[in-house]
Amino acid sequence: MSSLFNTPYPPLFLAPMEGVADSRFRKAIAYIGGFDHACTEFLRVPTGGHVVSLAKRYDPNETAPIPQAAQIMGSDPELMGAMCLELAKRGAPRIDLNCGCPSNTVTGRGAGSSLLKDPELLYQVAKSMVDSVDIPVTAKLRSGFLDTSLFKENLMAAQESGIAFLTLHPRTKAEGYGPPANWDLIAEAKNLLKIPVVGNGDILNAKHALNMLNHTKCDGLMIGRGSVINPYIFWEIKACFEGSHYTRNIGDLLTFLTLFKSHFEADMRPKVRVNKLKQLVSFLFKANETLLEMRNNMLADTSSEDEYFCKVIKILKNHY
Numbered sequence: 001m002s003s004l005f006n007t008p009y010p011p012l013f014l015a016p017m018e019g020v021a022d023s024r025f026r027k028a029i030a031y032i033g034g035f036d037h038a039c040t041e042f043l044r045v046p047t048g049g050h051v052v053s054l055a056k057r058y059d060p061n062e063t064a065p066i067p068q069a070a071q072i073m074g075s076d077p078e079l080m081g082a083m084c085l086e087l088a089k090r091g092a093p094r095i096d097l098n099c100g101c102p103s104n105t106v107t108g109r110g111a112g113s114s115l116l117k118d119p120e121l122l123y124q125v126a127k128s129m130v131d132s133v134d135i136p137v138t139a140k141l142r143s144g145f146l147d148t149s150l151f152k153e154n155l156m157a158a159q160e161s162g163i164a165f166l167t168l169h170p171r172t173k174a175e176g177y178g179p180p181a182n183w184d185l186i187a188e189a190k191n192l193l194k195i196p197v198v199g200n201g202d203i204l205n206a207k208h209a210l211n212m213l214n215h216t217k218c219d220g221l222m223i224g225r226g227s228v229i230n231p232y233i234f235w236e237i238k239a240c241f242e243g244s245h246y247t248r249n250i251g252d253l254l255t256f257l258t259l260f261k262s263h264f265e266a267d268m269r270p271k272v273r274v275n276k277l278k279q280l281v282s283f284l285f286k287a288n289e290t291l292l293e294m295r296n297n298m299l300a301d302t303s304s305e306d307e308y309f310c311k312v313i314k315i316l317k318n319h320y
């Protein structure tokens, strides 16, 4: 994994986003590319779960040739280790431990952000994962559960487990997505840890990416919502690193949308298909003021899937 950071510019990661950066989104954005590593949304590993069946939901090739890690969420060290073994057999290039998901149905069982309440358990889970496989294991943390009182303990527990690098989304579980991400905490993590730190939170354009690097000195950048609003963001950041300019090719965006739609399952109901397109529109139409003005109309539109898709394409061709 050190080779990932041994590059002229910091590596760029596509963030896991359950329900938004789903498999069809990841396959489509891989066509545009520009990121160096992708990751699935969290795969739950519930107590008593059957890891062989659970691991079958993971396909490492969705973003090929860009490597795609599997993210897992659970709190039983032995089971999480066994899950890693299955995922490695399926070709995972890296496995990421979710220490951030705020969902109550998940946190109720001690997984996700609940691990941040118990640095010792976080250590045990991560260590069992690291010890089970030869591929790199990483962890993605929020800055705390209710507050940041265990921030340093959690970072140290993660590092001591032997993980290859850590991603920090510097908001507590209690903060949700409310206040701005506290980039000072990424700088603090970078000062404290020996392993690479990937910074995440509120990067919406290339300038934000450079600002985060300057502010925190982090080793890599992870982008979530910004990549759904602007799927070219990774190329724009890379161009910025090189002091050049990336010229958007609208054809790529249209192919991205066509690919996204092509991955709808045959048995998906028409209403669900349109709603999936609307979810994407709700992000893409935040890209500029003109689109933002049209967003509400597009979200209220009741056209059929094909009509709706044609309208979206026409608007994006003229205004993206």
Ligand SMILES: Cc1cc2nc3c(=O)[nH]c(=O)nc-3n(C[C@H](O)[C@H](O)[C@H](O)COP(=O)(O)O)c2cc1C
Residues within 6 Å of the ligand: 015, 016, 017, 018, 019, 020, 040, 041, 042, 071, 098, 099, 100, 101, 140, 169, 200, 201, 202, 203, 222, 223, 224, 225, 226
């Ligand atoms: C809809 C949604 C789903 C998310 N799902 C996950 C997830 O499955 N695993 C995870 O570690 N983080 C998840 N996150 C958090 C993101 O990976 C990221 O940390 C957060 O959005 C901040 O980064 P951003 O400002 O670049 O979006 C999710 C975020 C959103 C908005």
